Amino acid sequence: MNLSLVDPFVLAQDCPEVITGRLRSGHSTSIRFSHRGDLLASGRHDGVAVIFDIETNGVARKLRGHTRQVQSLSWSTNDRYLLSAGQDWKCVLWDLKDGSRVRTVRFETAIFIAELHPKNNMVFVAALFEDQPVLVDMSADVPIKHTLPSAPRRSQIERENASEKQAAQDAKQTSTVTVFTPSGDHIIAGTNKGWLNIISTATRQVQYSTRFTNNIIVFVRLTPSGRDVVINSSDRIVRTLHLPDLSDPKLDFDTLQLEVEHKFQDLVNRLSWNHVSFSPSGEYVTASTWMNHHIYVWERGQGSLVKILEGTKEELSVVEWHPFRPFVAAIGVDSGRVWLWSILQPQRWSALAPDFVEVEENVEYIEREDEFDIQPLEEIHKRRLDQEDEEVDVLTVEPVKSATEYEAGDFRMPVLLDIEASDSEDEVVAIGAGQFRRKSPGTGREWMNDDELVASGDEARKALTNGTTATTQNGTKRRRGG
Amino acid sequence: MDGHRDSPPKRQRDDEDGYDEYPPRKRSSASLSPSSASPRYRIAERPAQRYSRADDSDDERKYYRSRSRPRSGSGSRSVIRRRSQSPSCTPTPPKPTTLDYKPTLILHGHKKGVASVKFSPDGRYIASCSADCTIKIWDAQTGKLEHTLEGHLAGVSAIAWSPDSKILASGSDDKTIRLWNISTGQPHPTPFLGHHNYVYSLAFSPKGNMLVSGSYDEALFVWDVRAARVMRSLPAHSDPVGGVDFVRDGTLIVSCANDGLIRVWDTATGQCLRTLVHEDNAPVTSVRFSPNGKYVLAWTLDSCLRLWNYIDGKGKCVKTYQGHENKKFSLSGAFGTYGGPPPYQYAFIASGSEDGDIVLWDVSSKNILQKLIGHTAPVLSVDTHPTEQLIVSGGLDRTVRIWRCKEDFAIQPQPQDDILRQLQVLAADGADA
Structure with missing residues (x-):
């Protein structure tokens, strides 16, 4: 939109x-x-x-x-x-x-x-x-x-006409x-x-x-x-x-x-x-x-x-x-x-205030005839309110078919909150507010020892359902941020 | 720098010594000049209510007190106009001119004023947050207290549901934002730290991957919900940010502040795309996109709600809704629908008022459809159910109230006994599981 x-x-x-x-x-x-x-x-x-x-x-x-x-x-x-x-x-x-x-x-x-x-x-x-x-x-x-x-x-x-050689090559x-x-x-x-x-x-x-x-x-x-x-x-x-x-x-x-x-x-x-x-x-x-x-x-x-x-x-x-x-x-x-x-989008300065206008060169300001006329405030307000007579439709959604928009039945990937699954710098783990430390080697690789039978590769989901209680999985206590 | 910092217009911090005496608000009254300003808005009183019903019991009169108010000429005009139109087009049912929301439940439990109430997107729960540092999750149908979420160290001003209704985000005066698992009632271990002052308003993106927060520190943060880190900081305003909202497809963010500005931001680039200012520059305390995302509704401390068309031209105020009282508090409200299935569906706006009412306006005609009377102190927050004709409200009288409207409200008034089926759910502290 x-x-x-x-x-x-x-x-x-x-x-x-x-x-x-x-x-x-x-x-x-x-x-x-x-x-x-x-x-x-x-x-x-x-x-x-x-x-x-x-x-x-x-x-x-x-x-x-x-x-x-x-x-x-x-x-x-x-x-x-x-x-x-x-x-x-x-x-x-x-x-x-x-x-x-x-x-x-x-x-x-x-x-x-x-x-x-x-x-x-x-x-x-x-x-x-x-x-x-x-x-x-x-x-x-x-x-x-x-x-x-x-x-x-x-x-x-x-x-x-195919020769045997060509047939062999094709094969x-x-x-x-x-x-x-x-x-x-x-x-x-x-x-x-x-x-x-x-x-x-x-x-x-x-x-x-x-x-x-x-x-x-x-x-x-x-x-x-x-x-x-x-x-x-x-x-x-x-x-x-x-x-x-x-x-x-x-x-x-x-x-x-x-x-x-x-x-x-x-x-x-x-x-x-x-x-x-x-x-x-x-x-x-x-x-x-x-x-x-x-x-x-x-x-x-x-x-x-x-x-x-x-x-x-x-x-x-x-x-x-x-x-x-x-x-x-x-x-x-x-x-x-x-x-x-x-593409970098530059900030348009005219968007920062309603009376800002982007102009190519200097424009001489022409005062409106009634710009400094004093009008009774009540009159202005009343007139303004009376002018607000257009029908507004705040409900009808225009059918914009863009690929970004989700339909009602579309699949949405659930949002996981687990920090272990969310760190983007892998060597670094968040241990508190703004505090990070390097991950000890080998952590986070326990899944490699998992048997193939484990159907879900996503420990994050399990951790989420287990809540915040200290989760013990496969005998290893999982480290959690915060 | 200014003296008014001392007493911020927090929704809930003033009721510690009782909600019936309000300490001075952040905006000094001189800057607003309310006494001189109020006559200008007198024309706002246009209670175009018309009740064709005959039963006149005392309770009914209590609820529809507004009927006895003098009807101004401008208010009834549009009603009459619509009346005269309706016979010409017989097949279309006439647009209702009144609504009939009735109190259903009063939920007690919060020990201080309720700052915000929100229906979950799936309609199952109501979340309410309060100055008593807790958030309570109620069943929307029965009013049963499901959870009391405790963990914030100061009053909670803002809550927001994730789109899948599984997570609730809360922003508090302890400067943190927390996420709560609704099924367990447990907080997510990592609070969102970054704001330097009270967190004032929150909104989830439609996908649930981003959270936008507005704070008293004048900043607007967009958070990566998964990593609990600030993704983008928007140099938003020069005054405390009062309200934030995401548009329905998540590409725009709207924010408003006490400096009177409403800014529309591009989520992807973090750039300001539009700034809306009303010439009086009244502090804007709350802002919401319309359900279709084409308009922005803003609450201002001059007792007005304004509907802005932010798309055309430089943005234009298309409607001003008046009739409620809003001079001190960050009130908020919601859009709702009435009438019937889509061709005859109309939109209303529900907002609290500082006189304890909840006011429902028709969006197009600006007529007041109903005033819900029941709260005994300012109603700070109102929300509408995503599918049903339900309204929830919370205010400084520490109650959360649920109001229901019969689907066929226009046809028959309900008998007395049904109306006053007021259940009082007394929630003791440890009562939640």
Whole structure:
């Protein structure tokens, strides 16, 4: 509701400019914004997944279940569930209502990326290291893994003429990245040989394949509309392309021709790109640079570089764009901090008093004819009160459909008050008002000794329900602030 | 620096020697010139009440004493106008011109004046805070005392419910803000420390992740509720901050102060987006957003409530509500609805008054719909139930009173016995579980 009061020139800006903040909880390795944009999930080097509240820049929840670095994160469409993939070869589906683990799915190999189905949060697709990607159905207690093909779809002629060598090569191809389209009907997969496959979720068959590069496709990201794709590959080129409406039944995959719209690269410095992402509308493409401290922002209309976000003294890995604001978050590789870029809004002085006016140059004041006339106060008041005859409606809520606004039935993450779960500087614990001390090594890691059987990774909730009485869990007396 | 600091207009600190004699307030009366000012507001007396009922028992007369007041011409005018309109559009039921709230419960227990009463967002509980350093949680339907929250070292001026109704925040003259677990009645171990003076008003953000507090130290703090730390300090005012509120989507904060300013802030950036001042510059003691967030309602110490359109232009006062008395205390109130389902739903404003009444105004016509009479001392705080036709009030007579309006109030007056079903819940100190 603040939009009507904010300077329209500020609102017109759509590209972040300066560092406006940073978030810290341990050493972040992957981040992802929730769909509503009020939360940022961060996977840590020690396996803890942390949910940051973007409004308060504080930790909203900690999810403990992975024993190694968190590799990728994916939110369900209603923002209630979070899927995390760890380097401990596990995927965990978290319920943010109480911080419990809904499902844990193990794999025989490392996971590159795991993405939740946009319509069904019990289905996800994962790209695996040196293995074929899998579509996992977790609705039953025992997850069902369906293997997806990576070999590109060949036309009839190609198949007949295929040599044995090529067939063997196709069989050796693996997918390095898999993402759902927004409808969930298709999976876009990138392979280690540079092919882009469009796989039908229902039939689990490759429907269309195309090749833009001979190098590994590192990352693929779609806009929320699903009509634009950005591809990061190891040949140091970021490509964008338009997709047709894949759910259109009239679409013929046999005649489909995908063409690269833009190739973004730095020919001078020969930079390679760590991570790429779209702005919410797909208007801008951002990429973090390898061995460099910058984030490049290109706009897609002309394909030109419009901005380089800088200000950090470290290389940046994952860079993510807020779902609807000009707001970019990126992870510093060395410190593990999450850096935030946004727009600085200057204070408008005219807002500080009703008779302040912002003028470009001096204006000669012209006295009103009746400015110093003395009028009986009672008259003025009476007239004023009589003028207040307009109908006012204080009840009707205008249906502003912005993503920030919560509907009645929407999931809201409960607010936890436990300070142990809320400290944002991990090495430091608050022991009183404004007093902090360094945490003794090993504290807070008791969960690692927990058996896998503990269904809830969220001790905070238990502590909360136990009230303030000294809580003893697993034989260790928990330290509490204050 | 000024002498008036000595006797702040705390809602509850003055009733220590009995609430019927008030020590001098913070605003020196000279600055307000109440004696000379009051005639200007005489036109405020427009009790446009009209009771078509026939039964005329003594008790009824007691409750609707205001009927006997002389009706000023300006007050009845709008009533007549509406009357004349109604026959032309027969299918729409006429807008009610009176409300019929009746006393249901009187909750005793606080040992000093009650500074604030609030219904929980789920409507189950009433929280009341008092100068006796306690907060009491009552069942909204039965009036049963659920908890007495003790822990503050000084009187409690402000309370705010979290949106999930599980946590209550309280601000006290001991400069702290505390959170309370409603299911257990236990305080959260970490108090919110930071204010240098009395905490005066509180409001939770709609998501419950932020708390805004206004203090006598002239500052406005936005707190990260989870970490119990000040997230943002707003250089708000040059006088004690009287009231704060969050808009319904949490993007705006409104604050008001004794300097007469009402400021609207952007929650995300902490910048002032709008400043509203009435030309008389009367101290603003309490402020609230309208339910749809388009207007701001402000209580000022010139016995007026003003409804501001803060969006258009530079902000404009669209309505002035008068008829109550407010010269000394930080009164507060609430928006409520009456009439029926949404097409025929109208809004009213409920506010306490220093003469012990609770005044209900229609928002659009500014007519007084009802005066609830019962409190024997200034009514400092009034709140409306989120769904039902219930009003709760608390005042310096140390009672919390619940008032109920029959849904079909316009049709039939209720028999006597039902009206005076006054239960007295005497809460001994240790009575709560």
